[in-house]
Amino acid sequence: MRTRSQSRNLNRQQQQVPPTFVEPFNLVEPIENQAPPVVTMDDNRTMAQLLEAPTEGYEDAIVVPEITADNFELKHGLLTLVQNKQFFGHDKEDPHAHIRYFNKITSTMKFPNVPSTSVKLMLFPFSLEGAARIWLEKEPPRSILTWDDLVSKFINKFFPPSKTTNLRNEITRFQQRFDETFYEAWDRFNDLLRACPHHGFSELHQLDTFYNALNSNDQDSLNSAAGGNFLDKMPRDCLRIIESKSKVRNSRNKPVVSKVSSSSSTPGISPMLPTKDMVKAYF
Incomplete structure (x- = not known):
């Protein structure tokens, strides 16, 4: 039989005992202990992804159409x-x-x-x-x-577009130089057009730009050859006049060339002049 004093001591001892934590039972095995997933043949897409090496990113940028010709070979x-x-x-x-x-x-x-x-x-x-x-x-x-x-x-x-803009500006601001012959100016103007074939200037605009860039003597010469205002002519006629004038201007240098060539055993070769077809190709 417990006395009241003994009951108080027992209650006090029970209060001082710390609670015991019981870890819950883990129903899931650790990952390292789990078996690898089983892949069945029913999932064909998954099987293909596992068995085949990745092929993305190895294709060329250029797509060459299929060539069906027999015995085709690049030499x-x-x-x-x-x-x-x-x-x-x-x-x-x-x-x-x-x-x-x-x-x-x-x-x-x-x-x-x-x-x-x-x-x-x-x-x-x-x-x-x-x-x-x-x-x-x-x-x-x-x-x-x-x-x-x-x-x-x-x-x-x-x-890049910036380079195109610079060349277009050079074409627009083109001017014949003080010591530049008509042919030299025409040749330099064509070099600018050739350097920027996507300049976007019409044929008439190009002829107008070149004519207004010339000195007064060369402008008068073109007007005289045209029998009036040079720019009133059709573009093909303007090109024909320019080609003819280029040959005439170059002919003045022929005596110098022949004199130099006379001291050599090799016959003198006259410079190649732009043909009408070549001039048209520039525009």
Whole structure:
């Protein structure tokens, strides 16, 4: 029989005993002890992803259309011609000149039943090196589908709008120099047009710009040859007059050339003059 004093002591001892924490039973096994998931053949997509290596990101930017012609093969000589004059992407390089050269080279080869644009798409990467090759490799896969796409992206990259603006301004502000002959001025003007073939100036605007850039003597000479106001003539007639005047101006230098050539065993060669077709190609 407990006395009241013993009961008080027992209650006091029970209050002083700290509670015991019982960890709940874990129904989930640790990850390291779990068995790997079982992949069944019913999930074909998952199985393919596990068995096949990733292929994304390895495709080229240029998509070459399928060539169905029999026995088609790019000759080593053609590759050599393309690689002989590669474009590196330097500031002083002219991407327009590179495209013109590339077109000239690829046009020398004809393959039966094979579009020329397909050949160009296949060969163009071989014409690039250095920064230009790196640019093409960084283009998104399968983002260039046609030859026009490739030329457009190439020009936009290596002939930025700021360069186009500067050249357009040079064309607009063109002036014949004090010591410059008519032919020299015409040749320099064409160099500017050739350096920026996408200038956007109409043929009439180009002729007007060139005429107003000349000194008064050369303007009078053009008006006299036109039988009136030079700019009232049709553009093709204006080009014919310019071509004729260029030949006349150069003929004045022929005695000097022949005199120099007379002391040499090699006959004198007169300078090549721009033909009408060449002049039209510049506009």
